[in-house]
Every structure is written in structure tokens, then in C-alpha cells.
Amino acid sequence: MKHNIIITALNSEGAIERILGKIRSRGWKIDSLSAMTESDEQKYAISLIVAGERSIEQLVRQIEKLYDVELATVSELAKLEVVISNTDEVRTINTPEQERQLSFPLRYDSERWNSEKRAECNA
């Protein structure tokens, strides 16, 4: 199974290594990874596609436990919408294959995703 994980983490020493190490040691493979600091460089916005057979909720809880992770959520792959950062072109990806064809880095449309999540919660 493949899953998209969205993470907000502090831009502190080792933060990305910590997250990647956790994903590996808990038995997952990384299909794609995009990470960039936000404008003030205080935080990272990270989007990953991970592949594995274990419970994704468990992985997310393990990631959330990391001291420099502020938020980690899992999103359905089919709903993934990305902005190609260099071109600002928006594409909706439905399959991992389509996702693989994209150039990197990917920037996740977090505002849109958040409003969708809110709508889901309200429903």
C-alpha cells in the first residue's frame, strides 16, 4: 500500500534524518520525498509517499512523537494535488505511476487539503 504523508516539522538539526530514519526503521520504503523550508526558514513542509504493508496510522503516530515534528497526517493518494514548484503548474495525481512521472520537488497545496479535511470532518 502507498500513502501520502504530510508533515510540518521544525527546521532543527537532524529533523529530516530523524523522520526518514523512523520511516525506514518501522518497515516502510520511501517512493517520493519533497521537503522545503517555509519562508522564514523556521519550519519544513514535507510531503512523502511511502510504501509498506503495516498500519499507516502507527507510522504517523511514531512520526508525530518526534520532538521536532509539529504535525503529521496521512492523505489519500487519489486526492493528492501538487504544484510543480518551478512552473506553478497544478496537476492532480491519481496513481503512484503518475506521481512518479512528476519532476521534483513537489509542493503540496496544504490550504486546499486542509479545507477538504475540514469538510470531511464536518460531514
Add this chain to the structure above:
Amino acid sequence: MNGAQVLIKALENEGVDVLFGYPGGAIMPVYDALLGSKLRHILTRHEQGAALAADGYARASGKVGVCLATSGPGATNLVTGIANAYMDSVPLVAITGQVHQTLMGTDAFQEIDIFGITLPIVKHNFIVRDVRAIPKVINEAFELARSGKPGPVLIDFPKDVAVAEISDREIVQAFAEREEVALTETADMVEFEKAIALLENSSRPLLYVGGGVRISRSAKELRSFAERMGIPAVTTLQGMGAIPARHPLNIGMLGMHGLKAANTAVQECDLLICVGARFDDRATGKLSTFAPNAKVIHMDIDRAEVGKLRKPDASLVGDLKESLEICVDSHRYSSWRSRCLTHRKLYAWDYNAPTKSIYAPRFLRDLSKAADRDTYVACDVGQHQMWVAQHYSFHRPEQHLTSGGLGTMGFGLPAAIGAQFAFPEARVICVSGDGSIMMNIQELATINRYKLPIKIVLFDNQALGMVRQWQELFFSERYSEVDLSDNPDFVQVAESFGIPAFRIEKQDQVAGAIDKLLSVKGPLLCHVVIDPKENVWPLVPPGKSNSEMISAKVN
């Protein structure tokens, strides 16, 4: 003041009184600053000893253990101790010296990326990049180590930061910048209601008690919970003593080398209340057949533990003290309770020695009976560790210091040292084996240096007993590298370290030996020669269900 002095001041502010360590090049400014400080530094003879002593200190006292080492090999020697603390959720702060920041990344002398090396075995780690950040980093490190689910935190301390000067005004400012790290969770009310409903609908509930009870200091609340509702309890290796050994509701330790009554209770219960335990494979056996007919209530401080291996029907994530306040109108479980107690009597240990030589289980039972109730017992890893768990009676969970998660041979001696520094007046016994003791034998020098009255019981079967047992049972008696018959003379070894020692090999010498162990004031090593063929029974074969426990094979 320089950075090293600020570090010491910050440690004093955290209430540190004892730290364990070993000096070296990159950490020298800190050792210089230690002179004249309020901190008591304990010199071990290997950095692994320092980390494990800090671990033992933390387990016994509940306070954060602190260890200190230099860069490079000093730092890598701490790694096993840090991993040990990580696996058993022990609050530990490890401080390592590091080369100058300008040299970091150049393969400098004694430079190693200890930050990178320890990433997977710490709750968090830091490199102190600026002298002004020291108070904040130390404060965060201690808060992190002890809050929530405790664990180790490493602080890498470059030499240039240690020698950097800071003005008095900046120091005041730096200490003012510390912030409280709030990391608490409270269980969901909906889950509480679910748990109550499960308890109300259960006729055979069972408590499955783990190390979380010791860590959160909630043994009193657990006992009150069990007594209030009359629910029997089984404990894990780390949960021993959480409910006193002879308590009428204690059915014993479950798992691979548990009591058959405990494993039977788990298999028969219809509601398993997991209190600060983590469904470890040594406790559950084949997971899919563990408590097969039971619903599960999982109480834990760590949300990530819930559902990791077994999906609960209700999860109370938060402080156990609060979760254990839950109550239903009860005392409806009396027939189930008496069934469990009947099993406990039926499957009680048989102390009739199968051979003429000294029988370690009986030795430990006799020692337990004779020693005062507040004795701390630190063990190593292997057969003797399981015998201690099975046959020594613990009344409080802090009394039993054992490396459960990592299973670190060599834990016993340093852990006993740590416990003795936490409680200088207490009686501390280290139970070890001839394999394990050699892994940190150098710490006999630490015991002698500080004249610690630690009593060492060394069971010697001239073999790597647990491995030999598995080779006998599961590898068709093909023995590979388990013979230790060329061990040194342990009495001579101890004496050369300045520790009095004696040897016993016959059953009729046991009473006298125990008497001596409990009456001599200073340190003492009792070398106990046991039958090399003796195994730990009963046993759940690896990968099998706990219902498939096997008893002693008749030779």
C-alpha cells in the same frame, strides 16, 4: 564563565547530584569545571559502565540519570547504555564531548558523528552550537527525558562551545530563556465510557501489568484498582513488584518463562486490561493466539503504543494514575478469581533440586526470604535473570533492575552501582552469570573505589547458559561457542580488585553463604557453582503460543 561552567551550573539547576562518566580530550573543559562544583562525579572504568550506571540510578530513583563521556570512542562506548535506556523507557541524559565545530566534518582526531549514530535510539538529541543556548538545551533535555514516555536524550558538546566565554549579563539572560516543555495527554472521555462498559460486561477480566507502572510511579493506584474491583493481575518482566509478589491477586509473571498459571489466565480471560505494557513478543508468545478470547483495554502514556501489535477495544492514553481511577460496581468476578488462584497453587514452583549441586532457583528463593523487603536486585541477562524474575519476591517495582527490552549482558554490575548511589543506605544485590559479568567486569574497580557495599551473587555454569539451553532444545544439541569452562577464577579476580570473595558448590553451603552475604558490611562476591546442564523452566518455545508451554525435560 565559560561554556563548561555554564553546563555544570545548568546541571546543578536541574537538581543533578550524581553523574557517571569517564574523561578524555574533548570533554576536558567540563572535567575542569567539575572541580569545585556541587556535582558528584563517579568515575567508572568504561563508558558503557557509566551509561548503564546512570540507567540503574534512574530506574531505582525515578530521577534522570546523567552520564558523561568524551568524543569518539568515549561517545560510541555509551551507545549500548543509551539503547538500553531507550528500549526500557529510562530517563537518561548523556553528554558527550565533541571536537571544535570548525573540525567537525573533517574526520578530526576522536571525531565521530555521535548525533547521527544515536538518532534511532534517543527520544531526541542536540548539538550545542552556541554557549548562550546551553541552559535552554539542558532544560529541554531533562524535560524531554522525564516527561511522557521517558527515554534517553543525548547532548553533543563541542569543545569550542565549552571554552567560549560568556558575560554574567548574558548568563542571566540565557537562564531566563529556558521554557517549560509541556508534554501531557489526558485520556478521552469516550474511551473511558467504552472501558467501563467493557468492564461491566466482562466476567473474566485480567490485569496485564508492565513497566509503565514503575515509570509513572503508580503502583499504589494499580493496587487500589485491582483490590477495589477484585481483578487478578499478571505482570511482565518490567512490571514485577508493581503488585507485590505475595499479593492474593498476583498470579505471577506471564510469557516465555512465566508462571503457567499466569499464561493460563491470559489465555482464559475475556477482558485483558493492559496497564503500561507493550505486547512484547517475550510476553505474548505467538501474538495471534495471545488472549484469544479477550477484549482489550490499553492504558499507556504513549499513543503510538496503542494498536501497535494488538488493536484495543478501548484505549486510555494518558497518565496511568488517572486511567486507573476508573471504577465499576464490581466484585462479580469471584469465581474467576478463585480459578486463577487455584491455578497459582497448582502450578507453584517445585524447589526440590533435580540434582545434588546447588539449585539456583532455590538459592534465590532463600535469598529473597532472608533479605529485607527493601533490597534492590540488579541482574544481568540470561538464565539467572529469568530465575531472579521467577523466584525472587519483589514488593515494589523499583527494586527489580533488569534489562528487558535490549537484554544487555553486562547491565548488572553498573546498574547495581547506580542504584547504590541513588540509595547509599539500601541493600543492593547484583545477581550475575559467568558470561554476563565478564562484559563489565572492570566495574569491580568502581565498587572498590567508592567502597560500595554491593553484594554480588555470581552463578557459574561455565557456559553461556541461555544460548546453550536454546541450542539443546531448538538446534538439536549442536553446541556452538557456548562453552566458558576456561573462565578465570572469579574469587581471585574479585580479590585482585579489592573485593572479598568466596566460592560455594554444595547445597549445604547455601544457608551459610546467604547469611554471610546479608551480614558482611562491605562489598562481597559469592561465586556459586551450579550444574552446567540446568535449564530455565517452564518455557514457551520461540514462535509458539503461550498455551504451548513446556515443562522440564527429564534428563
